[in-house]
Amino acid sequence: xxxxxxxxxxxVLGCLAVRPASAADVIPVDxxxxxxxxxxxxxxxxxxxxxxHFESQADQTYCGIASAVTVLNSLDVTAPxxxxxxxxxxxxxxxxxxxxVLAIKAPKMVHLGGLTLDELGQVISSFxxxxxxxxxxxxxxxxxxxxxxxxxxADPDARVIVNFQRKLLGETGEGHHSPLGAYDxxxxxxxxxxxxxxxxxxxxxxxxxxxxxxxxxxxDANAKRGFLIIHK
Numbered sequence: 001x002x003x004x005x006x007x008x009x010x011x012v013l014g015c016l017a018v019r020p021a022s023a024a025d026v027i028p029v030d031x032x033x034x035x036x037x038x039x040x041x042x043x044x045x046x047x048x049x050x051x052x053h054f055e056s057q058a059d060q061t062y063c064g065i066a067s068a069v070t071v072l073n074s075l076d077v078t079a080p081x082x083x084x085x086x087x088x089x090x091x092x093x094x095x096x097x098x099x100x101v102l103a104i105k106a107p108k109m110v111h112l113g114g115l116t117l118d119e120l121g122q123v124i125s126s127f128x129x130x131x132x133x134x135x136x137x138x139x140x141x142x143x144x145x146x147x148x149x150x151x152x153x154a155d156p157d158a159r160v161i162v163n164f165q166r167k168l169l170g171e172t173g174e175g176h177h178s179p180l181g182a183y184d185x186x187x188x189x190x191x192x193x194x195x196x197x198x199x200x201x202x203x204x205x206x207x208x209x210x211x212x213x214x215x216x217x218x219x220d221a222n223a224k225r226g227f228l229i230i231h232k
Contacts, residue, residue, distance in 0.1 A: 026203045029191070033204075037186075037187050038191070041182045041185075043154040043184075044154075045154050046156055049075075052074065054197070055069045055092075055093070057093075057196055063177040064114055064123070064177040065093050065115070065123075067179050069093055070179055071159040074159065075157070075230070077128070077129060080098055081095075096123070113220060114175070114177075115177070116163075116220055116223070117221065117225060117228065118221060120161065120177060121228050132230075133226070134148065134226045134229070136216075142208060145214075145227070146207050149227065152231075155231075158230065159179060159229075160227060161177055161180070162190075162192070162210065162214060163175065163227065164176060164214045165216040165225065168212055187206075188206060188207045188208075189204040191203075
């Protein structure tokens, strides 16, 4: 075998080993196939509440903040006072920065670099809800991720936020946070509600592809990405 052929083969095999999800692996929510998956999905207890409060991130580093706002509002957690809608209360991407949250990370620093998975867990737990932080490393595996998240998505008082590498889902960008809205066992797909609503629709993504996108290194956190399970 020639050196040129060997190099070519290595490059091909390397691309296959780290390839992002193809277009066929991701199903946009407005497609006929997505409608069928949603209809047959059993684990979607919080879906309509999430959609009622689905937040679009204020800028390209506020994905964690928008995800937190969406989840907290959907769980009817008491929000800080907001003069604009007094006497009603609702979390938004400004009033979520209470003193407790400012002690974790100030808005300026979120604008510069977003939130790590652990920081997002701390932000959400500061509002009196239970947050379990799961990094995508040993002993957790794909089966464990699927089991934990499917159970949470079937619980009306639980929510899931995933932290993943966009490129492994065939998207542009780097690390990203967004809530999950449902899980369908028959197709083994999760409904990803992307908070970058200005450019990406919700998608059904396979459990294996989503796990691969989470099982990546976050160099800012010096840890694997992963997911949060939030209980009211």
